[in-house]
Amino acid sequence: MRLPPFLTLTALEAAARHRSYSRAARELHVTHGAVSQQIRKLEDELGAKLFLRQGNSMIPTATGARLAGQVTIALTTLRLGVEEASQAARGPLVVSTGAAFASRWLVTRLARLAADTGEPDLTVRAEDRVSDLSSDGADVALRFGRGPWPGMESVTLMTERLFPVCSPAFLRVHGIAHPRDLIDVPLLRHTGLPWSLWLSAMGVEETPLHLGLRFDDTALMLDAAAQGMGVALARSGLSERDLRDGRLVRPFPGEVAVETGHHFVWRADSPKLTRILRLRDWFLEETAAARADRSMASR
Template sequence: MRLPPFPALTALEAAARHRSYSRAADELFVTHGAVSQQIRKLEDELGVRLFVRQGNTMEPTATGAALASRVAESLATLRAGVDSARRAAIGPIVLSTGAAFATRWLVTRLARVSDETGELDLTVRVEDRVADLSGDGVDVALRFGAGPWSGVESVRLFSERLFPVCSPALLARHPIDKPEDLLTAPLLRHTALPWSAWFRAMGLSAPDLPPSLGFDDTSMMLDAAAQGLGVALARSGLSERDLRDGRLVRPLAGEVDVDTGHHFVWRADNPKLARILRLRDWFVAETATARGAPPSAG
């Protein structure tokens, strides 16, 4: 069954509460005549009197009072829902990211985020886990992987490339002019980035590497490479700052494209969606400008 128009119901509730069409009109920012007309139309639609005049007041009938009470309850429920939605839409946008991406890529750009997006309330949560975005208080995740992921929206920011990096001092001590030169260079190992993939892509058999320093943390491995401890197999997105600052150089131009990459991930039903989409657009634009390969040292 079709409900009466919402303005008529709100006029009924206000008039019953104030016992006055005039005071109801003041509250609703309409004229006395508009309230009177809405209630008259409601009475015609329902086929029952809702108010009777008693002196200077408009008294609701039993039917009018009962209906006004139900409308008041419904309005209270609506207001609570709207207030809840408003509260959910405010507060910080919580962004989850891994430690390496946070320290090697994101931190160098945080100073510009608020200026260029207008987002003043951003909390960065550095954690080595996959945030589920459904009940853990996280609004946005910067995920590394192949994607896509079930239950969330995502956009790829950039794909990774793998290439060797080392310190300028190490390169001076151990010239590297061709891929074969790495066979005798001190190589740093990462537990998740085997050198074998790069050697095969360069047309070389994967060597049996001698014992060497190994890491499960990319930032620590790149710092070790910058200290001249060896050559690291770097991911493009995490080494750009060190290459730009000259702490690391690329001794060779050869690189390997991989299927994995960095993604901006969010839920479409998040009440902060408008703010999240502005942030997403900034990340997409920012990564588009920085997508070119860093210059080679050779």
């Protein structure tokens, strides 16, 4: 059987609860005539009397009372569902990101992010693990890699370029001016980023003579380079602040593009989807602006 219109059922429920068409009309923000018409249509459709007038009151019949009771239960269930969905959508927006990306790229933009997006409750989790957006409470992941990630939506924020960096003082002392000069100075190493990748692209086939400290944290390696401990092979997305502030310099041109990059990852079925998409658009605009700034600076 086809269900009656929602407005008809709410008119029945309110009229039975108030025992008055007029009070039901005020609650529903409609006219007395509209409530009366809806109930009359429902009585015609069901073939049963739902209300009897008693003085100034409209008393539900046994059939009317039973049906109104069932509608009350259904409306309560609907309200609970809507409230639950609303609470889920209003909760903190949790962003999971790698520690290096958080400290080297994101932290300088957090104030602008909050102002531009109007996001009322943003939580940033800096963690060196792949967050599971289905189970660990994160709504968005800023991931470094190639992608895609099964079951997730993603957009590429920026791809990486690799190039050597060192402190200004290190450059003055060692006077390196060409890729070949790196063979004779301490090279700081990252466990996932071999120097051979960049050296071979620059036509340098010799083995470096002074391999420096090895790191598994990019931010720590860049800090060591800023302290004059050697030359680091930097990723463009994580070194821009140090280069801008003058803590690090590029001793010479020459960079290698790699397939890995930074990606914005989310679940399409998230109850916070509207907020997530607004955040995604901000990240896309911000990374596009950063690329434009780098392009202008290189001219």
